Amino acid sequence: MAIAGKAPASSRISINAENTPVAQIFSLLASAKDLNIVVDPGIEQSLTLHLVDVEWQDALTIIQELTNVEVSHHANILVVREKASQDVDNDQAGFPFSSGQAEWEQKVFSLQFIEAAKLEKQLTALPFIRSGGKGRRFVDHDRQQLIVWDDAETLRKIEQWIALHDRPQPQIEITAQMISISQDNLRELGVSWFNEPSNIEPGKLARHEFTTSLGVAAPTLQVKTAITRIDSRLLFLELSALEQENQLEIIASPHLVTSQGRTASIKQGTEIPYQTVSGKNENPVINFKEAVLGMEVTPERVGQESIRLRLRLNQDVPGKVLQGDGKGPPSIEKQEITTEVVVANGTTLALGGVFQQQHQQGIAAVPWLGKIPLLGILFRKQARQHQKRELVIFITPRLLPMGNIP
Incomplete structure (x- = not known):
């Protein structure tokens, strides 16, 4: 008696069986497809057959017909039982065939x-x-x-x-520009925020600005959004020009494609290493904490030419180390925005409300003269600069033609 099968999960199989128990043959078939198998203990037949390079399903059908057994496939389990025993205790076994349901x-x-x-x-x-x-x-x-x-x-x-x-589900292309910019330069781009939400009429999406509060008693962070029709290519050129003039910093420019209802995300940042001890011997262990700027967007088509965006933006920055020896985990200062908005296809959404504080301190002095003892104080001065920059994300969703989906 010899039984030979091809590589596991192959769609073709060879079997050479001489008076072999049917249970063993079905076990080979299951193994060839990486399936689990359950065999009715009442199956005691033996079979002789020689099959060379045949389709797995054809082999299963032939053996099933020759042995008068019933084979069913439940997820990754192959169930083999006698036909005569189908009407016995099937309700208790949880399988679909039971008496009175032959139809x-x-x-x-x-x-x-x-x-x-x-x-x-x-x-x-x-x-x-x-x-x-x-x-x-x-x-x-x-x-x-x-x-x-x-x-x-x-x-x-x-x-x-x-x-x-x-x-086919609608495919949605999402282009984003994540920038850090001062409020003055932001106004030059034509983006202005309002402290109170405006009334947005359904279907009128050409130009609206509004603010979404976080819904707490004393909010420290607000979602500020502006929706406007801006050509994304012109926006990119304008942002690039301002970056060359050191008036803003382009942090990331993700380009994503996702299906309707599927979340697309991007993270940029660093992992902060910190040391802890583990075990009885207090062996040092290096762990990591993320400090990242992240964005998640879940698009959904609404009607023919509108898109609902569920947005989550978070900025995590390193804080102080919690332990006095400087070896413990650092604290992470978190800012997070979650909002939902409906925009027209191809419309650019500006999302803001996360701020970055920049402090600079130095000494401005006249060369040589500023170093003269006593008198040098007249030729130098302390220079302090405080700048409040805002993290702004421009998001442009576009519906891809359904003809591009296979």
């Missing part, structure tokens, strides 16, 4: 765009599913398949519902 059929739905697990949850809420009684559904996460056992009418309705919902 049930099995159908495998291969999904292309929607996640199988997400679809299964949506099906649970449908009226014709809730009233269907004891139908069974299994999700095969690896193959993006939904396996359903139910009556023919329910299967037909499920197929129609899947055809309506398993479609």
Whole structure:
């Protein structure tokens, strides 16, 4: 007796079996696909067959027909049982076939765009599913398949519902410019903030400015937004020109593409190392804490030409070390913004409200004269500069043509 299989997970297989127990043959088939297997202990048949380089599914079908067994596939588990025992204790076993339900059929739905697990949850809420009684559904996460056992009418309705919902999701391109700029230079870009929110009428998105409070009793941080139609290419050129004049700093220019309802994110910063001790011997251990500027955006198409953006912006900067010896974890000063806004396709959104304080101190002196003892004080002076800069993010979402999605 010899049984030979190709590499695991291969779609083709070779089997050379001489009077071999059927349970062993099915075990080989499961192994070739990296599947777990459960075999009914009542299956005691033996089989002789020689198969060379055949499709795995064809081999499974042939063996199933020859041995008069029932094979079902639940996620990554292959279940093999005698047909005669299908009507016994199946309700207790949790499998879909039970007495009085011989009219049930099995159908495998291969999904292309929607996640199988997400679809299964949506099906649970449908009226014709809730009233269907004891139908069974299994999700095969690896193959993006939904396996359903139910009556023919329910299967037909499920197929129609899947055809309506398993479609390409809108793809959304998100271009962002993250800058640090003084308030005076920000006004030169045509962005101005308001302290009170304006009334925004649905559908009128050409030009609005508003402020979103954090909703606390004494807010120390506000989300400030301005929505305007600015050509993103012209905006980039203007920002680049101001950067060359040292009037702003471009921190990052992420360019992202994501599906509707999927979160896209970017983080930029550093990991701060700090030392702790571990174990009885107090061995030193190096740990890290993130101090980053991060942005998360979740886009969702609204109507034909509008996009809802769920935005989260955080800036974490290193604070003081908590322990006196300087070896403990540093504190992290956090600023975070969470907001939601609807903008027209291609419209640029400016998001602000996170501030950076810059302090500079030095001595300005006349060369040589400033170093003269006693008299030099007349030729030098203390120079202090305090600048308040604002972190501003320009975000431009665009709907990609559906024709670009396979």
